[in-house]
Structure formats: structure tokens, C-alpha cells
Amino acid sequence: MSNLIDIKGVRHAYKTPSGPLPVLDGLELSVPEGGFAAVVGPSGCGKSTLTRLIAGLMKPDAGEVWLHGELVKGPKSTVGMAFQNPVLLEWRTILQNVMLPLEIVDTGMSRKARDDRARHLLNLVGLAGFEDKRPSELSGGMRQRASLCRAIVHKPEVLILDEPFGALDAFTREDLWQTMHKVKAEEPFTGVLITHDLRESIFLADQVIVLSGRPAKTQYVMDVHLTGERDIEMLYTPESADALNTLRQQIRIAQGREAA
Amino acid sequence: MTLRQIGVPLAALILFGLFWEWLVWVNGWPNYKMASPSDIWPAFWKFRGLFLEYGWDTLWRTVVGLLLSVVFGVFLGMIMGLSRTMRDALYPLLVGFNAIPKATVVPIIALMFVGQHDMNTILIAFLISFFPIAVSVSIGLSTLEPEYRDILASLGASKFTIFWKIALPKTLPEFFGALKVAVTLAFIGTNLMEIVEPHGRGLGHLFDSGKISADYPLMFAVLIALALMGIVLYYVVVALEKVFAGWAERNPT
Numbered sequence: 001m002s003n004l005i006d007i008k009g010v011r012h013a014y015k016t017p018s019g020p021l022p023v024l025d026g027l028e029l030s031v032p033e034g035g036f037a038a039v040v041g042p043s044g045c046g047k048s049t050l051t052r053l054i055a056g057l058m059k060p061d062a063g064e065v066w067l068h069g070e071l072v073k074g075p076k077s078t079v080g081m082a083f084q085n086p087v088l089l090e091w092r093t094i095l096q097n098v099m100l101p102l103e104i105v106d107t108g109m110s111r112k113a114r115d116d117r118a119r120h121l122l123n124l125v126g127l128a129g130f131e132d133k134r135p136s137e138l139s140g141g142m143r144q145r146a147s148l149c150r151a152i153v154h155k156p157e158v159l160i161l162d163e164p165f166g167a168l169d170a171f172t173r174e175d176l177w178q179t180m181h182k183v184k185a186e187e188p189f190t191g192v193l194i195t196h197d198l199r200e201s202i203f204l205a206d207q208v209i210v211l212s213g214r215p216a217k218t219q220y221v222m223d224v225h226l227t228g229e230r231d232i233e234m235l236y237t238p239e240s241a242d243a244l245n246t247l248r249q250q251i252r253i254a255q256g257r258e259a260a
Numbered sequence: 261m262t263l264r265q266i267g268v269p270l271a272a273l274i275l276f277g278l279f280w281e282w283l284v285w286v287n288g289w290p291n292y293k294m295a296s297p298s299d300i301w302p303a304f305w306k307f308r309g310l311f312l313e314y315g316w317d318t319l320w321r322t323v324v325g326l327l328l329s330v331v332f333g334v335f336l337g338m339i340m341g342l343s344r345t346m347r348d349a350l351y352p353l354l355v356g357f358n359a360i361p362k363a364t365v366v367p368i369i370a371l372m373f374v375g376q377h378d379m380n381t382i383l384i385a386f387l388i389s390f391f392p393i394a395v396s397v398s399i400g401l402s403t404l405e406p407e408y409r410d411i412l413a414s415l416g417a418s419k420f421t422i423f424w425k426i427a428l429p430k431t432l433p434e435f436f437g438a439l440k441v442a443v444t445l446a447f448i449g450t451n452l453m454e455i456v457e458p459h460g461r462g463l464g465h466l467f468d469s470g471k472i473s474a475d476y477p478l479m480f481a482v483l484i485a486l487a488l489m490g491i492v493l494y495y496v497v498v499a500l501e502k503v504f505a506g507w508a509e510r511n512p513t
Binding site for chain 2: 044052055056057074075077079080081083085087089090091100101103104105136150154160235
């Protein structure tokens with residue numbers, strides 16, 4: 001098995017007072033090592049449920065989630081997560097926030113090494129000089145950068161991003177896309193990105209998975225082969241426009257507005 | 261501490277005293293209707309020994325009652341904040357208990373533990389003040405956004421680690437907010453016991469003696485002494501809050 005993430009026929013329903021609410025049914029997802037998959041789909045189609053399944057925070061009703069050839073049965077420290085809400089701890093400095101996972105996961109690093117690693121990551125995302133600030137002193141984009149550092153500080157195999165840029169303004173978001181590429185080049189990981197933004201999905205990922213409406217199954221998989229330097233200009237080439245059009249059409253099908 | 265931080269409240273205090281004195285003088289109120297600050301000071305001086313002795317009684321009983329309600333309130337708040345079932349089960353009980361006027365509980369407690377005045381007084385101070393602490397801690401814990409839990413849970417952290425590293429510190433601002441309310445409530449509790457079931461101790465007893473001997477300035481002096489102690493304890497809590505939850509205070513921008 002060469003894939004780092006393998007999700008096979010996953011089905012999941014939430015218990016509600018009015019009976020089970022199926023959110024996922026027949027979900028398939030495979031991401032090779034070092035790959036970066038973006039998952040898009042209509043709102044409320046169970047994308048966040050998917051992240052919790054990969055992280056081992058929930059068990060699917062049926063189907064299997066494999067990470068690195070191992071069946072996921074519970075949380076594993078080889079996963080890093082970042083959310084739309086940066087959830088930084090207000091009583092810690094930015095540096096202490098980034099180092100939080102290292103207090104849980106035993107990496108065998110010395111105190112000095114952990115400190116150096118956190119500082120290096122902050123520097124990488126452009127937060128050098130903010131190590132000792134409190135989260136409340138940072139802008140939304142900067143908090144999200146810090147949250148990203150925290151998600152990768154323990155060198156996870158899998159990085160799960162649940163709409164991390166969703167609450168940011170368009171310019172900050174584009175800045176952070178660039179930062180993501182920079183981080184990925186220096187700190188290789190296998191990524192799953194949940195997003196509502198189709199431009200974001202083709203800019204960051206090499207594979208875009210469109211989920212159908214609830215209960216969600218894998219409806220469409222697109223391999224992104226955008227060549228050359230990934231800068232924002234790249235989103236305005238004819239091939240990008242084609243890719244975006246195809247995805248947009250798939251979303252309309254997923255929403256039930258258009259026949260397949 | 262700048263001049264402004266001390267000077268402004270002090271000036272307000274002096275102005276308030278002057279206004280009070282003037283009001284009594286202009287209306288020609290006798291001291292049994294409304295004592296003036298100039299009546300109160302002699303009363304303090306005359307009974308200075310008793311004020312120190314009884315003030316200490318009231319103070320330590322209040323503080324011990326408050327400490328009990330912190331321990332019990334946090335414990336109850338944790339139970340209700342972490343378990344939905346316990347919250348559903350305990351909330352109505354707690355609200356009902358809190359709704360009972362504590363003045364009615366005083367004679368019951370006094371009968372239950374006849375003669376154990378220290379314990380009775382502490383008990384009332386505790387009973388009256390644990391409610392806000394329990395409620396705020398339970399709300400703080402139960403409204404913790406799931407993402408906060410997930411960042412640690414996804415790394416395989418234990419429930420205790422999540423509680424210790426995230427839930428507990430995150431609840432501290434709510435806890436201190438409640439503690440400020442509880443401080444004044446505990447004072448009310450202590451004095452309730454000392455006044456309703458007089459037993460020769462505490463400022464409540466001094467107040468009661470003033471009433472019996474028609475020494476009205478003494479009664480007012482007790483009120484002022486209680487207010488001063490309340491202010492001191494309140495600011496002790498504020499100082500603790502600065503140390504332990506200072507991060508929650510936004511810098512003025």
C-alpha cells in the first residue's frame with residue numbers, strides 16, 4: 001500500500017433526537033505520501049466529520065481509515081490539525097502556543113531543541129519578533145500562521161486543515177497560500193485541506209476531491225497539474241480556468257442543481 | 261500605582277463623606293435617624309478594642325467560609341461542566357437551594373449545631389457564596405469550544421491533560437468574576453449569622469449591642485467597618501486575578 005492516507009467506503013451517521021442523520025456514505029479518499037488533497041463540497045456535507053475521522057477523534061460506523069498502513073483506531077500523535085478558529089491559548093505567548101504539542105508528544109527533543117524548532121517555524125511563516133506576544137496582540141492572519149506552526153511543530157505525517165483560511169480577508173488569504181507553499185517545501189507533510197474556496201483548492205493541492213451533498217460520498221476526483229511556479233498569477237491561466245469550471249460544475253451537481 | 265489610581269477614588273471618598281455630613285447637618289437629622297461621619301468616628305474610637313477583636317472574628321470566618329465555597333464550588337462546577345447528565349441532574353437542585361433565603365436557614369443551622377458558633381457562621385458564609393462559583397465554573401467548562409479539545413485530543417492527550425492545560429486556565433476569568441461576587445456574599449452570610457443568632461462574637465454582635473443600647477452611631481460605625489473589610493477582601497481577589505488571569509485583560513488600544 002503506497003498511500004499514506006486511505007479511506008475506504010466510510011459511512012457515518014450522527015444520532016439526533018429525530019433519528020440517525022447520515023453525513024457520510026461511501027466516502028473514498030487516497031492521498032500518497034507527500035500529496036496534498038483538497039476536499040470541497042456543499043456546506044454541511046460532512047467535511048469536518050471527515051477530518052475528525054482521519055484524526056482518530058471519531059470512529060466511522062462502517063468502512064476503514066488507514067494511515068501509513070495502519071488502521072486508525074484512536075488519536076495518533078502523527079497528526080497535526082488547524083481549524084478556521086485558530087484556537088490559540090490566550091494565557092500563553094505565541095512561542096509557548098506553538099510548543100504546546102511538544103508537551104504532549106514525546107519527540108525526544110531537548111528543551112533547547114524544542115524552543116529552536118518553534119522559533120524556526122515562526123520565522124518561516126513570517127512571525128519572527130512576535131514570539132513573546134500574546135495571541136490577542138496579533139491580527140487574524142498572524143494568529144492563523146501561529147496556529148499552522150503549532151500544527152506542524154511535532155513533525156506530523158499528516159496535516160489536517162479544516163478551512164484554516166475561511167475567516168480571513170482575500171488578501172491575507174492569498175498571502176497565507178504562499179506561506180503554505182513555503183512551509184510545504186521546507187517541512188514535507190501529507191495534507192488534507194477542507195475548503196469552500198475552489199481557487200484555494202487548485203492553488204494549494206495536487207488533488208481535489210468533490211463530495212456530494214449529504215450523505216456525502218466521493219463524487220469527483222481531479223488531479224491538478226498546474227505547472228511552474230505557484231504564484232497567484234497562475235490562477236488566471238486558461239488551464240486554471242478550465243479546472244475551476246469543471247469543479248464549479250461538479251459542485252452544482254453535488255448541490256443537486258444540475259443533473260450529473 | 262499612580263497618583264491617579266489612588267487619588268481619584270480617595271477624592272471621591274472624601275467628597276462623599278463631606279456630602280453626607282452636609283446632608284445630615286442641612287436637614288437637622290438626629291443621629292438615630294441618620295448618623296453623620298462626625299458621629300461615627302468617636303464611636304469607632306470609643307470601641308476600638310472591640311472593633312479589632314470582633315472585626316477579626318468576622319474576617320476570619322468570612323475568609324474560611326469563602327475558601328470552603330471555592331473548593332466546593334469549583335468541585336461542583338467541574339462535575340457539572342464536564343458531565344451533561346450531572347448538569348441536568350444538579351442544576352434544578354442548586355437553583356432551588358440558592359432561592360431559599362439564607363435568613364431562614366440561619367435558625368435551622370443554629371439548631372443543628374447548637375453552640376458551635378464559629379462553625380455555624382462559617383457554614384452560612386459558605387452556603388450563601390458557593391453558588392456563583394459553581395455556576396461560572398460549570399459554564400466555563402461546558403462552553404469550551406470543541407476545537408480547543410481537539411488540538412490536544414488529536415495528539416492522544418488524556419482527559420486530565422486537556423483539563424489541566426486548557427479547560428482550567430480558560431475558565432479562570434469566569435472563576436474570578438464569580439469570586440468577586442462571592443466575597444461580598446460571604447460577608448453577608450457571616451453577618452447574617454452573627455446578627456440573627458447573636459452569640460457575643462463578631463461585628464454582627466457589635467451591631468446588635470448598638471441596637472440594644474440605642475447607640476446609633478455605633479451601628480453606623482459597624483456598617484462602615486464592614487464596608488471597609490469588604491473593600492479590602494475584594495481588592496485581594498482583584499490582585500489574585502491580576503496574577504493568575506491577567507492575560508484576560510485587554511490592553512487599552
